[in-house]
Amino acid sequence: MIHLENLTKEYDVMPTAGKPGQVLATDRLNLDVAGGEIFGLVGPNGAGKTTTLKMVCGLLVPTAGRVTVNGIDVERQPEAAQKHIGYLADFFALYDDLKVWEYLDYFAHAYKMEEAAIAARIDYAIGEMGLEPKRESYIAGLSRGMKQRLGIARAILHDPPVLVLDEPASGLDPKARHELKELLRAMNRAGKTIFITSHVLSDLEEMCSSIAILEKGKLVRAGKIEHVMRPDTPGRRVRIKLAIASFPLADWLGARPEVSAVVPEGNFTxxxxxxxxxxxxLADLVAKLVAAGAPMCGVEEVSESLEKIFSRLSTGEIM
Ligand SMILES: Nc1ncnc2c1ncn2[C@@H]1O[C@H](COP(=O)(O)OP(=O)(O)O)[C@@H](O)[C@H]1O
Ligand SMILES: [Mg+2]
Known part of the structure; x- marks a missing residue:
């Protein structure tokens, strides 16, 4: 559903003594978020999470690489792509002197939604986010958790299949955090694909089906949560290479029962x-992979442990 291909962003900054005039915020990210997933992007502050999400939403132009959402190239067709995306920024402004429904009404009009559909769209968003009791409340009086929900309600007004949420749980107390998780889970069950960030792994661990770990702009690990969290998985280590990254290799492998702990290397080839x-x-797996259309050009047994591979990845040696 969301596909990142060598996604790279370099910011120009004022050069200072000893520091270059560029910051490499994301460095050749390759990632596939399948439809129906809750996909978590975890990393410390400054890892490049916000930068990544902004590129996914077409709010920031990549220096190199590209993003597609539901097959649409975000840079080439930002408006078409945005129809598929609901985005909650890490910081967003609310208007204190509006009521909850007025805020949504304001944005429904700003988004130029069909007049006749607006009331139903607002009801939908309010219902999904459990804001019914707050419909007539002024924003000024809402708790942080409720404000966060209102931000998401605004993001889903146009009923997009994909939700992109930048640290929605940050600053929430445990109860509000739990409620938010439940609401997101419910929306996911109802069919929405969710791409969510946090700088706290435990925030995402129990909610996400897959996870990617980002460090200093580089992808350290990515895959199904149970695989990413268990690098000491038993089994022989195998490396498969593609001629070009035209096939969602890690995703495809991750879906197979005999495969676990999928670690993408450098670029997703x-x-x-x-x-x-x-x-x-293994021969059977290779045959199926080729039949599925993967441009395979190599398969080899790897002698080192996944632990070692992971630590090499996290120090950036492989990239
Ligand atoms: N507008 C900008 N101009 C220059 N550097 C930026 C800008 N935005 C972010 N950065 C830098 O890019 C890196 C990644 O930032 P960001 O994407 O915000 O990370 P995260 O969301 O994971 O905290 C950081 O080093 C940050 O200082
Ligand atoms: Mg951020």
Missing amino acids: SVVFAFLGGDAE
Whole structure:
């Protein structure tokens, strides 16, 4: 559903003594978020999460690489892509002297929604975010958790299939955090794909189906949560290489029962994974991969442990 390809952003900054005039905020990110997932992007402050999301939403132009959402190139067709995306920024302004429904009404008009549909769209957004009891409340009197929900309500007014949320849980107390998680889970069950960031892994761990770890603009690990969290998974280590990154290799492999701990390398043309099976099963996997259209150009057994591969990845050696 969301596809990042060598996504790179370099900011120009004022050069100061000893520091260059550029900041490499994201460095050749390759990532696939499948439809129906809650995909978490985790990383410390400054890792490049916000930069990544802004490029996904077409609010920031990549220095190199590209993003597609539902097959639409975000840079080439930002408006078409944005129809598929609801975005909640890390900081957003609310208007204290508006009521909850007035705020949504204001944005429905600003988004030039069809007049006849607006009332139903507002009801939908209010209902999804559990804001019914606050419909007539002034924004000034809302708790932080309720404000956050209102921000998301605004983002889903146009009923997009994809939600992109930048640190929605930050600053919330445990109860509000829990409620937000439940609302997001419910929306996910109802079919929405969610791409969400946090600088706290535990925020995302129990909610996400997949996770990617970002450090200093580089992807350290990505995959199904149970695989990413268990680098000491049993099985032989296998590396598969593609001629070009035209096939969602990590995603495809991650969906197979005999494959776990999928670690993408540098650019997504190669991955290492743990494989439970013998040579015959591996030959079968390769045949299926080729039949699925992957431009395979190599398969090899890797002798080192995944732990070692992970630590090499996290120090950036492989990139
Ligand atoms: N507008 C900008 N101009 C210059 N540098 C920026 C800008 N926005 C972010 N950066 C830098 O890019 C890096 C990534 O920032 P950001 O994407 O905000 O990370 P995160 O959201 O993970 O905290 C940081 O080093 C940050 O200082
Ligand atoms: Mg951020």
